[in-house]
Amino acid sequence: xxxxxxxxTSPPVxxxxxxxxxARRRAWIVGLLFVFPALLLLGALVxxxxxxxxxxxxxxxxxxxxVGGDNYTEMFRDPATLTAVRNTAIWxxxxxxxxxxxxxxxxxxxxxxxxxxxxKLLLFMPMAVSFLAAGIIFRxxxxxxxxxxxxxxxxxxxxxxxKGTSExxxxxxxxxxxxxxxxDGSYRTSAGVSPGDSVNLGLVGVAPKDxxxxxxxxxxxxxxxxSAGELRGVVYLDFTLGGGGKQGVVDPKESGLPxxxxxxxxxxxxxxxxxxxxxxxxxxxxxxxxxxxxQLPGSNFAQPYQGVSWLGPTLVTPAIIGxxxxxxxxxxxxxxxxxxxxxxxxxxxxxxxxxxxxxxIFRLITVPLLAPVxxxxxxxxxxxxxxxxxxxxxxxxxxxxxxxxxxxxxMWLVSFGGGNNQGLGSALGVLLLLLVIxxxxxxxxxxxxxxx
Numbered sequence: 001x002x003x004x005x006x007x008x009t010s011p012p013v014x015x016x017x018x019x020x021x022x023a024r025r026r027a028w029i030v031g032l033l034f035v036f037p038a039l040l041l042l043g044a045l046v047x048x049x050x051x052x053x054x055x056x057x058x059x060x061x062x063x064x065x066x067v068g069g070d071n072y073t074e075m076f077r078d079p080a081t082l083t084a085v086r087n088t089a090i091w092x093x094x095x096x097x098x099x100x101x102x103x104x105x106x107x108x109x110x111x112x113x114x115x116x117x118x119x120k121l122l123l124f125m126p127m128a129v130s131f132l133a134a135g136i137i138f139r140x141x142x143x144x145x146x147x148x149x150x151x152x153x154x155x156x157x158x159x160x161x162x163k164g165t166s167e168x169x170x171x172x173x174x175x176x177x178x179x180x181x182x183x184d185g186s187y188r189t190s191a192g193v194s195p196g197d198s199v200n201l202g203l204v205g206v207a208p209k210d211x212x213x214x215x216x217x218x219x220x221x222x223x224x225x226x227s228a229g230e231l232r233g234v235v236y237l238d239f240t241l242g243g244g245g246k247q248g249v250v251d252p253k254e255s256g257l258p259x260x261x262x263x264x265x266x267x268x269x270x271x272x273x274x275x276x277x278x279x280x281x282x283x284x285x286x287x288x289x290x291x292x293x294x295q296l297p298g299s300n301f302a303q304p305y306q307g308v309s310w311l312g313p314t315l316v317t318p319a320i321i322g323x324x325x326x327x328x329x330x331x332x333x334x335x336x337x338x339x340x341x342x343x344x345x346x347x348x349x350x351x352x353x354x355x356x357x358x359x360x361i362f363r364l365i366t367v368p369l370l371a372p373v374x375x376x377x378x379x380x381x382x383x384x385x386x387x388x389x390x391x392x393x394x395x396x397x398x399x400x401x402x403x404x405x406x407x408x409x410x411m412w413l414v415s416f417g418g419g420n421n422q423g424l425g426s427a428l429g430v431l432l433l434l435l436v437i438x439x440x441x442x443x444x445x446x447x448x449x450x451x452x
Contacts, residue, residue, distance in 0.1 A: 006181070013391040050433065057426035071427035080402055081428065084410035087317055088435075091388060091406060095321050096381035100374055102325070103332025107340050108362060120337065124330035131327070135394030138323040142310040142395065152307030159305045166302040167212055167259055172205045174238060177248045185298030188265070192291035196285075198226045200250055202238030203257060211237070213257055214278050218256035221281035232283035233294065235260045235276050256280020270295070311396065313403040320395050320404060324388065332377050339373030340366070376446060383439045385402055386432065408433045 060067050069106045075081050106123065110116045126134065143149030146156040173179035179201060193199050200222050218236035226232040235257045236250055245251040256279040264272040264284045271292075272284045310319045343366065351361050366375075389408040396404035405413065407428060415425025 004138045053426040053429045053433075055435070056422060057430050059423050061421040061423050063422065072401055072431075074424060075427050075431065078424075080405065081410055081414075083402065084100055084407050084428075087404065088386065088406045090317060091321065091385045092382055095324055095385045097380050098321075099328050099332045099381050100336075100378045102329050103336045103377065104367070104374065105360060106329070106333040107337040108366065110242050110337060111340070120330070120334060126327045127330055129327065131390030132394060134327055135391050138319075138326075138391075139311075139395050142319055144306065145307055146312070149307070149310070151310060152425060155307040156305055159307075163305070165298060165304050168206055168257065168300055169303045170205045170207075170210075171203045171257070171301055174202065174204055174247060177202055177238070179296075182298070184213065185301055187296045189294045193231060193294060195229045195231050195287045195289060196226055196230060198222075198224070199231075201233060201234035201235045201294065201296065202248060202250070203235065204238055206239075206257070208237070208239075208241050208255070212258055215258050216238055216279040217252065218250050218254055218280040219252045221256065221279045222250035223279075224281075226283070229287070230283055230285050231264060231287055231292065231294075232281065233262075235262065235280045235282065235296065247332045260300055261297050263297060265293045265295045266290065280317040296319070306436055311400060313400050316396050316400045316404040320391050323391055323395060324385070328381065328384075332381070335377050336370065336373055341368050343369050372446075376443065379443050379446075383436055383443070386436050386439075407435075 002452060040265060056063065057071050058068060060070075084267065095443075110119055114117050129137075140148065141150050142152075143153040144152060146152045173181065173187050178190050178199075181187055187201075189199060189201070218234045222234045222236065224232070234250065237255050238247060239245070240251050240253050242253075245254065256276065258276055258278045260282075261274060261278070262274055262282045263270045264287060269431050272287060273286065276281050276282045309315065347365055347369070348361060351365055356364070387408055388406060389412070392404055392406055392409050393401075393412075394449060401409075411420055411425050411428040414428060415422045419425070
């Protein structure tokens with residue numbers, strides 16, 4: 001009797017299963033409705049462009065003729081593409097390595113700084129600057145003109161402190177006025193002179209406003225006679241402000257050229273050297289009798305040091321990588337700093353109690369314990385540098401744009417920047433995708449492993 005009642009009041013098993021299936025189906029439909037907008041966007045913005053690019057890479061520039069793998073073959077025959085592949089390889093090897101190393105060093109050092117938060121904020125601030133703005137900033141900083149480019153201004157300033165600079169880079173001698181130009185940039189008197197003679201050396205090409213401070217008229221010095229055994233003369237600006245005067249003659253208003261190095265040369269050897277006074281005068285004493293040549297060395301006319309061509313073909317890629325480091329160092333430091341804060345302090349303290357110094361602790365304990373964090377940072381940066389476009393496109397000037405090109409910029413140039421070959425551009429995009437996928441897969445696997 002009891003068994004019969006239980007059997008009659010209990011719902012059939014099949015009804016329970018059907019109800020559970022219906023609930024799961026409803027939950028699945030509700031979940032699909034929530035996910036559908038994201039899937040739609042993912043398909044429209046990621047899946048479709050990828051599939052379209054793969055298909056487009058097998059057609060010619062016009063997209064009307066199937067060419068198979070010709071675009072991929074052409075891609076590795078094109079010198080410009082090979083340059084882009086080489087530069088991308090440099091970026092992948094150099095930038096993530098330097099950033100990870102700098103981030104690790106700064107994260108460790110910041111722990112010793114009293115104002116650690118302010119220091120981290122200062123280093124992280126470039127992350128708030130767009131790549132476009134950063135590119136413009138560094139394009140100006142790398143300018144070849146020391147009056148515009150801050151880096152060249154610093155380099156030129158340091159160079160001039162140690163080596164000095166010429167006062168008369170634009171000065172030159174008039175033709176037929178007794179001075180002969182030499183291949184090394186110096187000037188020599190055409191005729192020989194002897195002790196007891198006076199010689200006037202006129203130069204042009206120096207604007208009166210560019211004369212050194214304290215320069216005085218050369219007229220009085222030019223009219224002094226040399227004493228016995230003395231060779232003297234004057235180096236002057238053979239130009240009268242306001243007009244007038246006579247070429248090759250020292251006029252009353254013409255200025256001497258001070259601090260000009262002058263040498264007495266005999267038989268091809270410099271036997272005496274001096275510098276001109278404020279009125280341009282010079283003199284040699286104690287010379288043996290005989291014929292000499294008066295020489296103005298090329299150092300008097302050397303062009304000013306212009307600094308380093310940061311954006312030239314040789315240095316343009318390292319220069320752009322430097323800009324990238326400025327932006328992303330704070331990111332690497334903050335991530336590694338977070339991992340550093342999670343390290344077990346007892347291991348570090350135990351090492352100190354065992355007598356390990358800070359370098360040993362850093363090398364043997366800190367770095368191995370931070371290895372997972374360092375790997376994630378490194379791989380993330382590898383993925384990022386493979387896609388770099390903005391900095392390269394903005395910083396590299398037109399004449400060296402091809403020398404600085406990476407795969408992303410080459411893909412744009414081939415497709416839209418004048419090449420108008422979207423078949424080859426799509427092949428470059430597929431190549432870039434294939435290079436990025438392994439790093440992305442590695443990061444996803446590590447993430448799943450850490451979650452499990």
